[in-house]
Amino acid sequence: MSTNLNRTTNEEKRYLDRMHFDEYNDLRWAAEVHRTVRKHVQKTIKPGMLMIDICEMIENGTRALVEEQGLERGIGFPTGVSLNNCAAHYTPNAGDPTVLQYDDICKVDFGVHVNGRIVDSAFTLSFNPMFDPLKEAVKDATNTGVKEAGIDARLGEIGAAIQEAMESYEVEINGKTHRVKPIRNLNGHSILPYQIHAGKSIPIVKSGDQTKMEEGEYFAIETFGSTGKGYVHEDGECSHYAKKHDTPHIPLRVAKAKALLGTINKNFGTLPFCRRYLDRLGETKYFFALKNLVDVGLVEQYPPLCDTKGSYTAQFEHTIILRPTCKEVVSRGEDY
Numbered sequence: 001m002s003t004n005l006n007r008t009t010n011e012e013k014r015y016l017d018r019m020h021f022d023e024y025n026d027l028r029w030a031a032e033v034h035r036t037v038r039k040h041v042q043k044t045i046k047p048g049m050l051m052i053d054i055c056e057m058i059e060n061g062t063r064a065l066v067e068e069q070g071l072e073r074g075i076g077f078p079t080g081v082s083l084n085n086c087a088a089h090y091t092p093n094a095g096d097p098t099v100l101q102y103d104d105i106c107k108v109d110f111g112v113h114v115n116g117r118i119v120d121s122a123f124t125l126s127f128n129p130m131f132d133p134l135k136e137a138v139k140d141a142t143n144t145g146v147k148e149a150g151i152d153a154r155l156g157e158i159g160a161a162i163q164e165a166m167e168s169y170e171v172e173i174n175g176k177t178h179r180v181k182p183i184r185n186l187n188g189h190s191i192l193p194y195q196i197h198a199g200k201s202i203p204i205v206k207s208g209d210q211t212k213m214e215e216g217e218y219f220a221i222e223t224f225g226s227t228g229k230g231y232v233h234e235d236g237e238c239s240h241y242a243k244k245h246d247t248p249h250i251p252l253r254v255a256k257a258k259a260l261l262g263t264i265n266k267n268f269g270t271l272p273f274c275r276r277y278l279d280r281l282g283e284t285k286y287f288f289a290l291k292n293l294v295d296v297g298l299v300e301q302y303p304p305l306c307d308t309k310g311s312y313t314a315q316f317e318h319t320i321i322l323r324p325t326c327k328e329v330v331s332r333g334e335d336y
């Protein structure tokens with residue numbers, strides 16, 4: 001009888017699956033909240049709405065449906081609503097007068113967590129049908145990445161498959177034809193409890209990265225297509241921040257910084273947050289304290305990431321679990 005040395009038997013896999021039942025259910029609850037909120041958003045958002053109002057609709061919906069409870073359940077990270085040439089990490093700060101336009105292409109990227117198990121999923125929203133082929137190209141590329149992912153899959157090969165899918169599309173926008181380009185300095189990523197980026201990055205272009213995906217890991221598979229250079233740079237006022245994980249004890253000189261760090265620890269831990277989340281907690285005049293926490297290396301900042309002016313970018317993102325018995329695309333819905 002042949003002994004199955006290198007892979008666990010089906011019985012062992014099923015046993016392992018059962019061991020993780022609670023954490024999978026946490027993620028499924030978060031995913032159900034994500035699907036419900038985005039369905040409402042897709043129906044309700046219209047040109048002329050303030051970006052702040054759009055974000056608050058998503059955030060209030062998430063808080064209510066996940067039954068927000070301190071650090072146990074709530075919003076996973078700031079609501080991204082990056083527009084046009086901006087691909088990621090834009091959410092309005094207080095007073096931002098930006099209004100969604102008919103000809104905008106908006107990347108709606110928001111997170112829900114239950115016990116730190118984060119569902120990170122995003123879709124692209126637009127009104128002008130001229131963007132439909134670009135959205136289809138990126139949706140296909142993300143689904144290709146989801147298909148290629150799996151236990152022992154090599155990250156570089158997933159990137160190559162994503163790039164091939166993405167570049168097989170040509171789109172015409174405003175009378176100009178473009179071959180869709182993957183944004184080569186944006187990546188998918190592994191996820192751990194309360195840690196939105198757990199160290200592995202999934203390229204969306206060909207790469208020699210031989211790193212393998214492993215059993216039990218969670219990944220955000222996200223791809224970005226662009227009509228610009230296919231490369232983003234930091235641009236605009238920062239809104240996204242997160243306390244770093246592995247920080248040594250750093251004595252703080254700025255009194256307000258110490259108090260602000262207390263607020264961050266209490267309300268977000270290592271989950272990313274934005275300035276509007278500090279505002280709603282009653283924090284005021286915190287800019288220099290926040291800058292100090294960034295400068296001493298306690299807090300990471302994530303500025304908006306944009307391709308060239310006048311270009312258009314699209315994104316789709318799913319969170320998957322590499323379970324012992326199967327690959328679960330936990331954020332899959334009837335919309336994407």
Ligand SMILES: O=S(=O)(c1cccs1)N(Cc1ccc(F)cc1)Cc1ncn[nH]1
Binds near residue numbers: 120186187222240241
């Ligand atoms: O670009 S990332 O920093 C990254 C990608 C690969 C390695 S690190 N980032 C992680 C993140 C950073 C800040 C957040 F507020 C939320 C998430 C990807 C991402 N942004 C939105 N959804 N997914």
Ligand SMILES: [Mn+2]
Binds near residue numbers: 110
């Ligand atoms: Mn995301």
Ligand SMILES: [Mn+2]
Binds near residue numbers: 179227228
């Ligand atoms: Mn072009």
Ligand SMILES: [Mn+2]
Binds near residue numbers: 120189220222317
């Ligand atoms: Mn992500």
